[in-house]
Amino acid sequence: MKLLRFLLFPVMPFYFVVTWLRNVLYDYGFKKSKSYDFPLLCVGNLSAGGTGKTPMVEYLIRVLKDDFKIATLSRGYGRETEVFVLGTPKDTAKTLGDEPFQFYSKFSKDIQVAVDANRQNGIAELRGVLSKPEVIILDDAFQHRKVTAGLNILLTTYSNLYYKDCVLPTGNLREPRVGAKRANIIVVTKCPKDITDGEKAKIVKEISPEVHQTVFFSTIVYSEMVFSDAESRGLKQLPKFTLVTGIANASPLVAFLNAEGLAFKHLEFKDHYSFTATDIKSFEAEELLLTTEKDFMRLKNNERLKHKLFYLPIEAQIDNSENFNNLITAFVAKY
Known part of the structure; x- marks a missing residue:
């Protein structure tokens, strides 16, 4: 893979120019983007996957669901449907996509979950239902410039910070680094638990946030229990098992399981x-x-x-969470 990316280096300038020019056209109004008069939060990244968007969306749901009618809107990557779908008990990962179905499975009593590749249409459909949401969380929509979210949350992983990366196909960035300026909040995700204040200060200095931006740091917290549809077990009590992953970056999970001294193949x-x-x-x-x-x-x-399939839940834990939560609730309260 590294060799292929090196060989594709001549393509990178063309990808850079195309994505940069697209953003310029939106920034200066030559391409139209729609704004809304209700709270619209966007969770996204510059990198191609693996930054922890799903735990962040779930974190936002937990912060807001008790006080507001919430909906999530995702593209629904990998689903077999093509049009707008509002989650119902009949839906599966095949009709919603795996991540939206995860939201639905965990929070369907509290929120609405929808998918639509056309975010403008998806928002219109959600606002047209009888019990319309007061707040919509856009999952993985930072590059979806046809919609202007009121609050943009940009995620970048500790192990692959966006300012050290370059655009596809040689790097992992979906657009040039300057796109980070659109974010209101930048979260450095998947940090080690022992990250020091000095290291945080160094990262903030290198990010060099704009006046309108606040930087936070988060870690992944793994559950002490594993679950199936029928039962739960203690993680450390598991016998030798087989780990099956179909995610962008399984390295942190593998490292965690190894640190726990568990015997498994991957x-x-x-x-x-x-x-x-x-x-x-x-x-x-x-x-x-x-x-x-x-x-x-x-x-x-x-x-x-x-009878043999279990999953390990994770959650995002944000340093200075009180300040982060206040920023989120204050944004929503403005409307």
Whole structure:
């Protein structure tokens, strides 16, 4: 992969110019973007996946759901449907996509979950339902410039900070680094638990936030329990198991499990991987399967795996969370 990216280096300037020019056209009004008179929060990144958007969306849901009618709107990557879908008990990962189905499975009693590749249409559809949401959280929409969110939350991982990266295909950035200026909040995600104040200060200095921007740091907190549809078990009490992942970057999870001294082998697939009948058959030979919550959404309906398939929940933990939460609630309260 590194060799291929090196060979594709001559393509990078063209990708840079195209994405930079697109943003300039939006910034100066040559391409139209729609604004809204209600709270619209966008969670996104500059990098191509793996920055922790799903835990961040869930964090925002927990902050707001008790006081406001919330909806999430995602593209629904990998789903088999193409039009706007508002989540119902009949839906699965195939109709909503794995991440939106995860939101629905956990929060359907408190929020609405919708998918639409056309975010303008998705917003219009959500605002047209009988019990319309007061707040919409846009999942992975930082590059969706046809919609202007009132608050943009940009995520960048501690291990691959956007200001040290370059655009695709040689780097991982979806657009040039200058695009970070559109963010109101920048969160450095997946930080080590022992990150020092000095290291945080150095990162903030290198980010060099604009006047309108605030920088926060977050870590991933892993549950002490694993869950299936039928039961829960203590993570440390698990016998030897097979870890199955279809996410952008499984390294932090693997490192955590190794640090816990657990015995496992790892079957790694690409992000949003659609597991085949052959894959499922091979999983049947394993004694115990552990996966991420997102992957669980795509595997849970396989009857042959139900007795051996568990997932490990994670949550985002934000340093200075009180200040972060106040920024979110103050933004929503303005409306």
